[in-house]
Amino acid sequence: MPVSPRREMPAGPRRATLATVAASAGVSVATVSKVLNGRSDVAPATRSLVQSLLQQHEYVAPAPRRVEVTRVGEIEVQFDADLNAYSTEIIQGAVAAGAEAGVGVVVSIRKGADRTAGWARDLASAGRRALIAVTTELTARQLTALSRARVPLVVIDPLNLPRTRVTSIGSTNFAGGLAATHHLLSQGHRRIAYIGGPATAACNQARVAGYRAAMEAEGAPVIPGYVQSGHFRYHDGLVHGAAVLDLPQAPTAIFAGCDEMALGIMEAARARGLRIPEDLSIVGFDDTQNAQLASPQLTTVRQPLQEMGGVALRTALRLAAGERVDSHHVELATELVVRGSTAPVSEAGREERGAAGGFS
Structure with a gap:
């Protein structure tokens, strides 16, 4: 029995495209698109022609592609100043912890004056599950705004309490602070200055308290002008280091509140012809990459900055999930790392400084 040839189903009418309408009107596809979008930069006659042809061709705009929302919410790590080596360590720890948890991490810089009334709402509308604020000063109004927007907050080294x-x-x-000062005292130094961050910063208050406790326990006086407050920045180390080194009774050792300030103090010392550590011993705080890049390498107190970033992120996720945390304040252990910027006090160096007016 012969097999009947297969009959092809007639194809339906082809759907009109922008190119079809544009060709019929003798205009560009861009012009047709402008008419569809209600743009005003099309001549009235052209607009009328295109609209007529759109109807004639029964043009139907394709349905917008559905955007799949893959983001389940992110954690924002926010700083109030330009990023530096300290910031980088915190970010690395937070990003690593976020990767383990399958959560994105957004890094931003938002200074105090920029945290306006809508700041917290903006965070919530952007899909932030929580905020980690680093070395930041937050007002009661800002804390209230975050609470109302239901954005959990974790702070690292807050600048206020x-x-x-x-x-x-x-x-x-x-x-x-205690370990850094004890180290200098064990090297025979008694004229030890402290140059740190803002006087209101909780972390700075604790470091200077450790410094004072060690000095008092050893019976070493804190000479007027030996405790200086600035910002945790190189320039502040340079300025306050110069001020301390120009005192009538200049120190033989300086404990800096962070590594970046320590580098500024080193430069202030070199500008005055002082050798490190022969004439001046310096201890930093943080143990960032800068400490090993310094010349000589910097003796410093190591903060586990990456671990702090990781703990902050995991804590933020717990708060975002509505869980309770075991403690509202977590302190991770510090460790003194001795390198080349400290040495026993030199009598020869002491005499040289005295001849130059550095010592009484």
């Missing part, structure tokens, strides 16, 4: 109970991550700053 808000009355509201805030979850914070830090290190054993007091113990670190």
Whole structure:
């Protein structure tokens, strides 16, 4: 029995495209698109022609592609100043912890004055599950705004101590200050200065308290002008280092509140012809990459900065999930790392400084 040839189903009418309409109107596809989008930069006659042809060709705009929302919410790590080596360590720890948890991490810089009334709402509308604020000063109004927007907050090394109970991550700053100062005292230094960050910063207060406790325990006086407050930046180390080194009774050793300030102090010392560590011993705080790049390499107190970033992120996720945290303040251990910027006090160096007016 012969097999009947297969009959092809007639194809339906082809759907009109922008190119079809444009060819019929003798205009560009861009012009047709402008008409569809209600743009005003099309001549009235051309607009009328295109609209007529769109109807004639029964043009139907394709349905917009559905955007799959793959983001399940991100954690924002926010700083209030330009990023530096300290910031980088915190970010690395937070990003690594975020990768393990399958959560994205957004890094931003938002200075205090930029945290306006809508700041917290903007964070919530952007899909932020929580905020990690680093070395930042937050007002009671800003804390209230975050609470109302339901954006959990974790702070690292806050610059102020808000009355509201805030979850914070830090290190054993007091113990670190104590260890740094004891190290210098063990090298025979008695004229030891401290140059740190803002006087209101909780981490700075703890470091200077450790410094004072060590000095008092050893019976070493804190000479007027030996404690200086600035910002945790190189320039502040340079300026305050110069001020301390120009005192009538200049120190033989300086404990800096962070590595970046220590580098500024080193430069201030070199500008005055001082050798490190022969004429001046310097201890930093943080143990960032700068400490090993310094010349000589910097003796410093190591903060576990990457671990702090990781703990902050995991804590933020727990708060975002509505879980309770075991403690509202977590302190990770510090450790003194001795390198080449400290040495026993030199009598020869002491005499040289005295001849130059550096010592009484």
